[in-house]
Amino acid sequence: MINIVLLSLLVVVAIGIIRMKDLFAVVMLTGIYGLLSASFFVAMDAVDVAFTEAAVGAGISTLLMLVVITMTGRKEKATRHKPFAALFVVVITGGLLVYGTLDMPLFGSADAPIHNHVAPRYLNDSMQEIGIPNVVTSVLASYRAFDTFGEVVVIFTAGIGVLAMLFAHRRREEDEKLAAINDSMHEKHLVIRIVTKMLIPFILLFALYVQFHGDYGPGGGFQAGVIFSSAIVLYAMLFGLSAARRVVNQGFIQLMAAFGVLCYGCVGIASLLNGGNFFDYNVLSNDPVAGQHLGILLIEWGVGVTVASIMIIIFFSFAGRREIQQYVEQNKNKESV
Amino acid sequence: MELLITIVSGLFLLVGSFLCLSGGVGIIRFPDFYTRMHAVGVTDTLGSVMILTGLMMQSSDLLVIAKLIMVLLLILLVGPTTSHVLAKAAFHNGLQPKGLSTENKHNNKESSSSNT
Amino acid sequence: MLIGLFNNWVVIVLMMSGLYIVIAQGNLIKKLVGLTIFQTSVFIFYISMAKVSGGSAPILDQEISVYSNPLPHVLILTAIVVGIATTALGLSLVVRIKESYGTIEEEEIQQQDNLQNQKENKVEVKE
Numbered sequence: 001m002i003n004i005v006l007l008s009l010l011v012v013v014a015i016g017i018i019r020m021k022d023l024f025a026v027v028m029l030t031g032i033y034g035l036l037s038a039s040f041f042v043a044m045d046a047v048d049v050a051f052t053e054a055a056v057g058a059g060i061s062t063l064l065m066l067v068v069i070t071m072t073g074r075k076e077k078a079t080r081h082k083p084f085a086a087l088f089v090v091v092i093t094g095g096l097l098v099y100g101t102l103d104m105p106l107f108g109s110a111d112a113p114i115h116n117h118v119a120p121r122y123l124n125d126s127m128q129e130i131g132i133p134n135v136v137t138s139v140l141a142s143y144r145a146f147d148t149f150g151e152v153v154v155i156f157t158a159g160i161g162v163l164a165m166l167f168a169h170r171r172r173e174e175d176e177k178l179a180a181i182n183d184s185m186h187e188k189h190l191v192i193r194i195v196t197k198m199l200i201p202f203i204l205l206f207a208l209y210v211q212f213h214g215d216y217g218p219g220g221g222f223q224a225g226v227i228f229s230s231a232i233v234l235y236a237m238l239f240g241l242s243a244a245r246r247v248v249n250q251g252f253i254q255l256m257a258a259f260g261v262l263c264y265g266c267v268g269i270a271s272l273l274n275g276g277n278f279f280d281y282n283v284l285s286n287d288p289v290a291g292q293h294l295g296i297l298l299i300e301w302g303v304g305v306t307v308a309s310i311m312i313i314i315f316f317s318f319a320g321r322r323e324i325q326q327y328v329e330q331n332k333n334k335e336s337v
Numbered sequence: 338m339e340l341l342i343t344i345v346s347g348l349f350l351l352v353g354s355f356l357c358l359s360g361g362v363g364i365i366r367f368p369d370f371y372t373r374m375h376a377v378g379v380t381d382t383l384g385s386v387m388i389l390t391g392l393m394m395q396s397s398d399l400l401v402i403a404k405l406i407m408v409l410l411l412i413l414l415v416g417p418t419t420s421h422v423l424a425k426a427a428f429h430n431g432l433q434p435k436g437l438s439t440e441n442k443h444n445n446k447e448s449s450s451s452n453t
Numbered sequence: 454m455l456i457g458l459f460n461n462w463v464v465i466v467l468m469m470s471g472l473y474i475v476i477a478q479g480n481l482i483k484k485l486v487g488l489t490i491f492q493t494s495v496f497i498f499y500i501s502m503a504k505v506s507g508g509s510a511p512i513l514d515q516e517i518s519v520y521s522n523p524l525p526h527v528l529i530l531t532a533i534v535v536g537i538a539t540t541a542l543g544l545s546l547v548v549r550i551k552e553s554y555g556t557i558e559e560e561e562i563q564q565q566d567n568l569q570n571q572k573e574n575k576v577e578v579k580e
Contacts, residue, residue: 001456003501007463010497014470014490023482035492045510045521046486049529057536061489064537068482068544072551077478077558080463081526083477090476094469098462106457108506110519122464127513135511135523136530144527151531158538165545166506175472189425195418222534307534314541321548 004307006040023075031062036151047218048136051210055226063233067318071325095310119329132215132296140220141296145279148299149264155262163254166317168324177327189238196238203231209302215293221300221307225307232308233315241319252317253309260306267298345448346394353387369435378420385412416428460501467494479559481547485540492536499525 011333034057041050105112115274122139130138141146207228214220236244268278276283281295363376389409393402466491472489511523526568551557554565 004456004459006499007497008459009464011463011470014467016479017469017486017490018478023480024488026483027535030489033490033493039495039498041500044500044504045508046503046526046529047510049496049500049526049533052530054509054531056533057489057493061537061540063480064541064544069481072546073559076478076483077561083473086477090469090473093472094465097465097468101458101461101465104458104461107460107501108504108507109457110508112502112503115522115527119524122523123513124513125522133513135513135520136526137467139523140530142529148531151535154535158535158542161542161543165542189422192422195414199414218510220530222530226534235495263393310538314538317545318541318548325552335569 003040006036006043011038020187021076021078022074023069023076024159026076027062027069029134030065031058034058034061036192048134048220048223051223052226055223055230059230060226060315064314064318067315067322071322090205099124122307125214130292130296132293134215134217134219137214137220137296137300138217138292141299142279142281142292145268147298148155148303149268152261152264152303155259155310156306158245159257162314162317166321166322176280193238196234200231203234207308209232211300213317214300217298221303222307224300225304225309226256228304228308228309229311229315232312236319237313241316245316248312250313253312253316257306257313260302260304260309263302263305264299267302269296271295342394346391349387349391353384353389353391356384356387356440360384367417370432371424371434374420374423374427378416382416385416461498464501466492467491467497473478475476481550481557481559482544484559485543485547488543489536489540492532496529499529 010033013029013036017026017029017033034053038050038054038057041047041053086163105114122135122143126135126138126143127133130142133140154280207224210219210227211221211224214224232244232248235247267287271280272278273285274283279295281291282288283291284294285291357380360377360380361381364373367373367376386409389405389412393405395401396405458484471491471494474490475484478484478487493494499534503522505519505521508521511520511526512519519526547557550562554562556562556565
């Protein structure tokens, strides 16, 4: 029973996170937690979800937290008061929830209510209606496209929020000085630079494979976007932010984020204008199945572009903020000397 | 023939799992960071190569074999690099291997300060 | 029954440890980690509900007849990416708090706020 082992490990890691005072160790444990839950999702047949969780939970989120820790300090202060009240609340809530689970259907039972409503229709009819083997993709991009549109807009909004919170305009001469500091620092890491240079094209290629193979296997716009952005983030980490900004221009990437959402919305409008419902792809082409294929392709493309751009924007904002803080501190030190 | 392939791939899988396990034992038993990292870095790469080879023998689909070869190449490239980077980062932050006497530490500090 | 409900109980333990971190620990980054744990426990709940024993991943093939439920997979797939975007927003708030308060410990921030309020009150009284 591999799922029981994985779940027990998850509990152990969670307890470790509660007890640790060193934030660096906490963030590393969070990465392990993400990877463990991704393995659990594979054991539960949710390959698409596992894919996303491995890229997001173990990759990007750990990285972002590490960047923030370098700005805020890695030690947590010990709390003085005893947290009995919190423990009380947690135990009472947990006890009530455990009481609630006694009515739940047992794990893996095929006649649970969740399997009897809409899921059989997806599994039985989607091949004729949509014509692609991966049911997760057809539900995500066609049956529940409106839902997914909302999610993409939420991601877009969060990206704008981060940008508004952390964007700092810098003058050109500052930029050049920062670039010089970075170059001197990054030249030390020769081995990893060369290996990364070899790997980045393959990572980008893999992201495109995941993007376009999402109809037939695990994959799709969300995963592809995260993988694509991770290649750019890797480049930015090893070659400096200024070099990465020269590769993907900040203005361009902001434009692309908006363009992805626009592309998604336009597919909906196009189906409206063709006489169907919003996101009803059947009307996009003479043959309904071909219309579905076209609509899903365009929508996945929009999702991928938005997710990749937003992830890159978020990382650039954090890293840029950190560089400026370091620059200011260095200037202070010089003045005090 | 089929029996032979099954036996050989089983052997590969067994040896690979043993190597990974021994790496796990090493990370607990070895005394300091560098030796621990050495234990995991070496055994993990070889262990996962063994396991992947065993899996390749068992699959008949050519596409699956091609994908496994991709994973193999990735592991061969990434595994040693990460060990290298880890060791380098630890050394740059002044972590001394266990067993170096305090005198040595002192000397190193002096030489590094004179360099900068 | 023990094995049949084990997943649910683990989910509850994880959820409560996340909640405990959010309530009891003062460090803002730790609180965000707690929220992440809470969030992941919900993901685990949904995904383990979707599992049908003996089923396979919902990618249609003629040789397979039993599939796990694809609908929770879709919901969680999008929720994970939305989760990281909102976590990033929270982290950016933490960075700004650190810049203006000089600390990310909840108690110290409240102390500073209280001092500020007291000063403002005194000024008002004088006027």
